[in-house]
Amino acid sequence: MVADNTLSIRDLRAGYASLDILNGVTLDIPQGQFVALMGPNGAGKSTLLKTIFGMTQHKGGNIGWNGGDIAGKTSRHVLGQGISYVPQGRCNFPLMTVQENLEMAAYTIRDAGVKSDRDYVYDLFPALKTRRSTLAGNMSGGEQQLLEVAMAVLQRPKLLLVDEPSVGLSPAAIGVVFKELIRLQKEGLSILLVEQNTRKAMEVADRAVILRLGEVIWDGRPADISHDELGDLFLTGRMRTEHETSRHKETLSV
Numbered sequence: 636m637v638a639d640n641t642l643s644i645r646d647l648r649a650g651y652a653s654l655d656i657l658n659g660v661t662l663d664i665p666q667g668q669f670v671a672l673m674g675p676n677g678a679g680k681s682t683l684l685k686t687i688f689g690m691t692q693h694k695g696g697n698i699g700w701n702g703g704d705i706a707g708k709t710s711r712h713v714l715g716q717g718i719s720y721v722p723q724g725r726c727n728f729p730l731m732t733v734q735e736n737l738e739m740a741a742y743t744i745r746d747a748g749v750k751s752d753r754d755y756v757y758d759l760f761p762a763l764k765t766r767r768s769t770l771a772g773n774m775s776g777g778e779q780q781l782l783e784v785a786m787a788v789l790q791r792p793k794l795l796l797v798d799e800p801s802v803g804l805s806p807a808a809i810g811v812v813f814k815e816l817i818r819l820q821k822e823g824l825s826i827l828l829v830e831q832n833t834r835k836a837m838e839v840a841d842r843a844v845i846l847r848l849g850e851v852i853w854d855g856r857p858a859d860i861s862h863d864e865l866g867d868l869f870l871t872g873r874m875r876t877e878h879e880t881s882r883h884k885e886t887l888s889v
């Protein structure tokens with residue numbers, strides 16, 4: 636049973652040294668919700684995930700979680716509060732087996748109960764159990780991405796932050812990774828997923844949040860926004876007016 640947890644981000648400002656990247660982000664992620672965070676390159680999506688996980692310079696605002704404020708806290712503290720982070724790219728140990736990778740992840744989290752944690756992850760990801768003796772670096776990109784998620788899930792988080800898991804994967808592998816994320820959501824996890832594959836993200840998420848220039852410019856149900864509107868928001872930060880849309884159609888029909 637997962638305790639009730641909502642992540643409440645309020646007027647969050649953060650960046651790197653003197654660089655301001657997040658310019659007042661406000662966002663709630665209720666427990667059990669699957670939120671897709673999208674936006675153009677450089678919008679600050681990874682920075683938002685890193686900021687929640689205590690890896691950037693906090694410059695103002697709050698991140699309410701578990702009855703406290705985790706803004707500006709260390710990654711270790713945030714991890715201890717039940718938030719796990721899967722960074723972009725592959726971060727496993729390629730010359731170690733799947734099992735050894737899971738053990739490494741477990742040891743960094745706690746010093747007891749490694750075996751039960753590993754069994755818990757194997758129950759969640761039977762595909763990894765069958766590959767447990769395989770070197771992580773010899774697995775496919777999709778399998779390695781599942782391993783990354785499994786390593787984060789070992790921490791038994793209530794909220795999972797995942798940065799672009801589909802990069803470099805085949806459509807079939809993307810399908811598997813997303814299916815596993817949906818299953819984790821069904822287990823009660825909240826998920827904040829950064830994703831460039833907007834079509835796929837809109838398919839699986841309960842909610843879409845669009846970030847541009849370090850600000851949330853749209854937040855709603857995927858069903859309430861079309862792909863054309865999404866494209867407009869990415870490019871210009873706003874949707875076309877009806878007048879602009881009809882002018883555009885006229886131009887196309889000439």
Ligand SMILES: Nc1ncnc2c1ncn2[C@@H]1O[C@H](COP(=O)(O)OP(=O)(O)OP(=O)(O)O)[C@@H](O)[C@H]1O
Nearest residue numbers: 651654656674675676677678679680681682683831
């Ligand atoms: N470690 C860093 N030091 C300084 N600036 C950084 C650092 N990491 C990112 N930035 C800058 O912060 C801005 C936002 O970067 P971020 O990686 O959050 O964007 P993003 O939305 O995830 O983009 P993408 O879709 O390309 O992954 C960019 O201008 C980037 O150059």
Ligand SMILES: [Mg+2]
Nearest residue numbers: 680681682723
């Ligand atoms: Mg990024």
